[in-house]
Amino acid sequence: MPASTSVKLNTGAEMPTVGLGTWKSAPGAVEHAVEYALKNGYKHIDTAAAYKNESEVGQGIAASGVPRGSIFLTTKLDNPDQKEAAQALESSLKNLGTDYLDLWLMHWPAPMTKDTPALADKTHDWLDTWKDMEKLFKAHPDKLKAIGVSNFSVEFLERLLAVATVVPAVNQIEMHPSCPAEDVLEFCRSKGIVVTAYSPLGSDNSPLLTNEIVKKLADKYSVQPANILISLQANKPGVTVLPKSVTNSRILSNANIVDLTEEEIAELQAIDKMQHFRACHPSWTGWGSLGFPDCKDL
Template sequence: MTKTVNLPGGTALPLIGFGTWQLRPKTAYESVRAALEIGYRHIDTATLYQNESDVGRAVKDSDLDREQVFVTTKLRPQDARHARRTLESSLRLLNTGYVDLWLIHWPTGQDELVSTWQELLSAKDAGLVRNVGVSNYSPVQIDLLTKSSGQQPAVNQIPWSPAQHDPALLEEHRRRGVVVEGYSGLKNTDLRNPVLTEIARRHQVTSAQVVLRWHLEHDIVILPRSSRRERIATNYELESFHLAPEDITAIDSLTRIG
């Protein structure tokens, strides 16, 4: 059973999610089906990805109850002025009455930041989404949304990897109670780095598994993506080992920030 983190409304968000960026229709369907069979219960898509209907079909064909799968989609900033219509289109494509999390994919222009956030909150009030959040936002932008509405984003989805590890930024989110979802953690990492290969050798796992486990040790949600079933499986198999404190420190030290 995948470890979860509770969002402010009480929804359990699985720490291991399956990303679908750049997965074209047939591949998206087959990969999501494989992920759900392997045990993933958190699927991440977006309007931008143009694969919502394939993701939705895969969830439906999995024979899992809809409530068992946490589904995220995202709103492109250029769709902000007709956000509700875009969401309704996403729901039709996903073939579901609600999504578990709806994110603004990246910040809109300054003059639309608050109004777009209000649209997300309105959709939540209408029961079309269970949780709302943002992606690629700074703590300052998050504070602006919170101050304007009295409700803060549940999640901020941002790039995260050993090279981008920023303890101060992580603490800024923790202090606000905003869950960090890290994306492109493997893409932005040199998996042949000796620090990673040595830790992987000791634990008899892959360097990719070490990086993903490192995210989990920091309670950062991961969204690995692959179209190969064996890779989808190994990216999920992270409970058989734990990193020692010195392993975590060594990986933390790979950061290029600061």
């Protein structure tokens, strides 16, 4: 099943399948990574207010010389800003040096307090945040091309869809062979929601990179184990994927997608039965696991 180069959102827009992720990228390295990625064929860049690198991402976009209209740019509403969505949107636009976002996501269904960002704000309902995002999306189509969510389990998606007037275009979640999130993927497909996979390698120094199944397929296709893990997500219908790197050679390599067979995809997905973990496991005070399966952190 050949991997797609883009996936169509429920807005009709095309989202490039492979994007550059910037979570955990070292300060001072993000600008170069974004510039280099864009100059070498990437068209999809992902960041978030919580990453504290929107300005660097914007500088990298400007330095690349690639026209803004050729770039799919995603950022996210930070948890402590959920009561002030409109102001947060303007801040992200300013930091990124852009007039519009291709996609704006609610980072987590977990409002946090301004004074103590690790503490849940029980005075605010994240469903009200979504309603505010819907209003901004409808009122400012010049600024927001699409809205969506991130880190939503099926339970939270069901609660959102029960009141939403806009179906999220995307749900960005951790997804790799040791955290396949198949229930979330199938639910999103049934609702026309694209899934974006972050941490497709598991994490830095992930045990997946030395997994025998991954290594076997890497040898077969003469690529790196990382390519197999990224390709796994790119081969799934309705899925986009965000490999992260600030190293030139890896940025180039990560874009090398191979077409996996259905049997190979099933073999990779079965790794979950032997080795299950999540790289990003929420444990903030007052929110717990947000409905995701309880599994070991790396």
